[in-house]
Amino acid sequence: MNDNARTSNWINKNLKELSQLSGKQGIEILHKCGGACCESSDLYQGACQVRNENASETDMDVLFNAFKADYCNSDDLTKEGNTISLIFESCTCPMVKNGVKDAFLCNCTVGYSKNLFETLFDRKVRVDLEKSILRGDSICKQIITVI
Numbered sequence: 001m002n003d004n005a006r007t008s009n010w011i012n013k014n015l016k017e018l019s020q021l022s023g024k025q026g027i028e029i030l031h032k033c034g035g036a037c038c039e040s041s042d043l044y045q046g047a048c049q050v051r052n053e054n055a056s057e058t059d060m061d062v063l064f065n066a067f068k069a070d071y072c073n074s075d076d077l078t079k080e081g082n083t084i085s086l087i088f089e090s091c092t093c094p095m096v097k098n099g100v101k102d103a104f105l106c107n108c109t110v111g112y113s114k115n116l117f118e119t120l121f122d123r124k125v126r127v128d129l130e131k132s133i134l135r136g137d138s139i140c141k142q143i144i145t146v147i
Contacts, residue, residue, distance in 0.1 A: 008099030015102035027107045034111025041112075046071035047120040060121055060146060067120055084144040086113065091133050091140060103134035110142070117144050 001009070018026035038044045050067045057063055064079045076087040091097070095105065110127045117125045124147040131137035 004098055008095070008101075011095060011100045011105075012102045015100070015104045019102075019104040026104070030104070030107035031111030031114065034108035034113075035115035037108065038112040038115040041116075043071055044116055044119065047116055051120055051122060060123075063120055082146040084117065084146070086142040086144060088133075088140040089138075096134065101134065103132060106132045106134055106140075109140070113142055113144060117146070121146055123147065 018029055020026070021029075047067060050063060050070065054063055054066065060082070061079070064084070068074075068077055076089070078085045093100075093105065093109065106129055110129055113127045114125055117127075126145045126147060128143045128145070129140075130143055131139055131141040133140050
């Protein structure tokens with residue numbers, strides 16, 4: 001077994017164990033992991049830059065449009081009122097690309113998006129994962145609600 005396969009196998013086993021924790025402990029752990037992953041990404045740096053360049057801005061549309069134009073100009077990211085829809089036609093997680101297949105990992109993505117948009121808007125958000133490729137859907141779809 002090569003190192004990549006061995007690492008993926010190890011992560012899959014850890015995800016299985018985390019999913020067995022009582023209550024939402026495992027989910028909360030993965031949300032925190034996703035938030036930490038976000039902070040090392042170019043998208044997070046972009047959200048920080050937009051936020052800093054518009055420090056006094058409270059209009060979420062201005063912030064959203066600036067972020068979208070500079071960092072993810074895609075029809076798969078839309079906003080209507082306080083609700084953002086984010087769609088991926090393929091999984092963008094590098095762990096999945098390297099063989100991690102446990103759908104519990106999608107909780108990490110929720111934490112990633114939560115950190116990203118809370119940073120951009122400087123407000124709390126709720127992220128709902130409506131569809132997931134790892135769960136058998138044809139796309140991944142998140143609904144982000146700014147609170």
